[in-house]
Amino acid sequence: MxxxxxxxxxxxxxxxxxxxxxxxxxxxxxxxxxxxxxxxxxxxxxxxxxxxxxxxxxxxxxxxxxxxxxxxxxxxxxxxxxxxxxxxxxxxxxxxxxxxxxxxxxxxxxxxxxxxxxxxxxxxxxxxxxxxxxxxxxxxxxxxxxxxxxxxxxxxxxxxxxxxxxxxxxxxxxxxxxxxxxxxxxxxxxxxxxxxxxxxxxxxxxxxxxxxxxxxxxxxxxxxxxxxxxxxxxxxxxxMRGSEQNFQEDSWPETRAVVLNFAEKILSSPGGRDHPYGVEHPEKYLADRLKQWLRMMTKGHSEAAELFNNVKQHKCAKAILSELKAA
The missing domain is CATH 3.20.20.70 (Aldolase class I)
Structure with missing residues (x-):
C-alpha cells in the first residue's frame, strides 16, 4: 500500500x-x-x-x-x-x-x-x-x-x-x-x-x-x-504491524509536540526572498499558518478548538507560540 x-x-x-x-x-x-x-x-x-x-x-x-x-x-x-x-x-x-x-x-x-x-x-x-x-x-x-x-x-x-x-x-x-x-x-x-x-x-x-x-x-x-x-x-x-490491527490514535501532547517543532523551526529559519528554503516573513507566515492549522486540527482534537479560540485574534507569532507551549 x-x-x-x-x-x-x-x-x-x-x-x-x-x-x-x-x-x-x-x-x-x-x-x-x-x-x-x-x-x-x-x-x-x-x-x-x-x-x-x-x-x-x-x-x-x-x-x-x-x-x-x-x-x-x-x-x-x-x-x-x-x-x-x-x-x-x-x-x-x-x-x-x-x-x-x-x-x-x-x-x-x-x-x-x-x-x-x-x-x-x-x-x-x-x-x-x-x-x-x-x-x-x-x-x-x-x-x-x-x-x-x-x-x-x-x-x-x-x-x-x-x-x-x-x-x-x-x-x-x-x-x-x-x-x-x-x-x-x-x-x-x-x-x-x-x-x-x-x-x-x-x-x-x-x-x-x-x-x-x-x-x-x-x-x-x-x-x-x-x-x-x-x-x-x-x-x-x-x-498494520503484527497480527491484529491497532487503531490507537495520536494524543494531543504528541500532536502539540509536532506543532511546536514546526513553529520553532520557522522562527529560527532565515527570512528573505533569496534564501531557497527560508520564509520571506517568518513571523507573519507562522502566525497565519498556526491559526490555519489549529482550526483544521479541531476535527481531530478537542484541545485544539480551545487553543484556537485563545489565539485566533493574535497577530504575533511569538504570542501564539507562548499559548501553544502553555496549552
Whole structure:
C-alpha cells in the first residue's frame, strides 16, 4: 500500500511537506498546483513551488515529491511538464479536481470534468512529451455536479497513458461535505488496469480500513486528515504491524509536540526572498499558518478548538507560540 500526502493549495507547502514526512508514514508527496495559463514558466517558478528540486526532488526524510500542474491548454501543459522533468521532477501530476470557483470559472481543475475529451487530450499531450521513466499521474473528482461520467473519465485518463489515478470520492458540487462515495471507487477500480488511489474522509486509521474494505483500494491520499492528525500516516502504517490491527490514535501532547517543532523551526529559519528554503516573513507566515492549522486540527482534537479560540485574534507569532507551549 502507498500513502500520499495530498496537494492542498495554500496549506501543504514545502515546509509542511517537510514536517509531515518527517513524522513517517508517507510514501509520496504532491506539490500545490502550478497554474498553467499562457506561458512557459521560468525555472524560478518551479523552484519556488518545489524547493525539493534542489535535493533530488525529495523531502528531508527522503520522501519523493511529484509536481502538480493545472491548466486547460494541452500544448502549454506538456511544455511546462517537460521543463519540470528537466529540472528534476520525479513525477508529474495533473489536477482535474480543484473545486475553487475562481479556478473553475477559468476552465481549470474540476471544471474540465464537464469535458472528458479535454481531459484525455491534456493527459495524452503531457504523457507523449514527458520522458517515459517519469510517471504522469492525475487527480480528479467523481464529476462536476454528478458521478454519471466518472468511470468514462477514469478510463479515458488510463487510455491517454497515465500511470496512476487518484480520485477524491465526491463531486465538485458536493465540495467537502460527507460522505465520500468509496463504493463508487470500487466500481471504477474494477475496470481500471492502472493503480487507483482513494481520497476523501480518511481521518483515522479505522477510516483507512473502512475505505479499503468498501473501495478495494489499498492506496490512499490524505489531505485534511493529515493536517488534523499529523501522525495519521504513521499510525496507519503502525496499525498494520503484527497480527491484529491497532487503531490507537495520536494524543494531543504528541500532536502539540509536532506543532511546536514546526513553529520553532520557522522562527529560527532565515527570512528573505533569496534564501531557497527560508520564509520571506517568518513571523507573519507562522502566525497565519498556526491559526490555519489549529482550526483544521479541531476535527481531530478537542484541545485544539480551545487553543484556537485563545489565539485566533493574535497577530504575533511569538504570542501564539507562548499559548501553544502553555496549552
Amino acid at each position: 502507498r500513502i500520499t500526502l495530498a496537494p492542498m493549495e495554500g496549506v501543504v507547502d514545502y515546509l509542511m511537506r517537510q514536517l509531515l514526512t518527517d513524522t513517517g508514514g508517507f510514501d509520496l508527496c504532491v506539490t500545490e498546483f502550478i497554474r498553467i495559463t499562457n506561458t512557459l514558466y521560468p525555472n524560478s517558478v518551479f523552484y519556488r513551488l518545489c524547493p525539493e528540486l534542489h535535493d533530488g526532488c525529495k523531502t528531508r526524510s527522503g520522501t519523493p515529491v511529484h509536481m502538480q500542474l493545472m491548466g486547460n491548454d494541452p500544448t502549454l501543459m506538456a511544455e511546462n511538464a517537460c521543463k519540470a522533468a528537466r529540472l528534476g521532477a520525479l513525477g508529474i501530476d495533473l489536477n482535474f479536481g480543484c473545486p475553487a470557483k475562481t479556478v473553475n470559472n477559468h476552465k481549470g481543475g474540476a471544471a474540465l470534468l464537464k469535458e472528458p475529451e479535454a481531459v484525455y487530450t491534456i493527459v495524452s499531450a503531457v504523457r507523449s512529451q514527458v520522458p517515459d521513466h517519469i510517471p504522469v499521474t492525475a487527480k480528479m473528482r467523481l464529476g462536476y455536479d454528478s458521478c454519471e461520467h466518472a468511470l468514462d473519465i477514469a478510463l479515458g485518463i488510463e487510455a491517454a497513458g497515465a500511470d496512476s489515478l487518484a480520485i477524491h470520492a465526491r463531486t465538485r458540487k458536493e465540495g467537502y461535505r460527507p460522505p465520500a462515495h468509496w463504493e463508487i471507487l470500487a466500481r471504477i477500480r474494477e475496470q481500471l488496469r492502472i493503480r487507483l488511489t482513494a481520497n476523501g474522509e480518511i481521518w483515522t486509521a479505522e477510516d483507512y480500513y473502512r475505505c479499503r474494505a468498501v473501495s478495494g483500494c489499498s492506496d490512499i491520499m490524505i489531505g485534511r486528515g493529515a493536517i488534523a492528525r499529523p501522525l495519521l500516516a504513521a499510525n496507519i502504517k503502525a496499525s
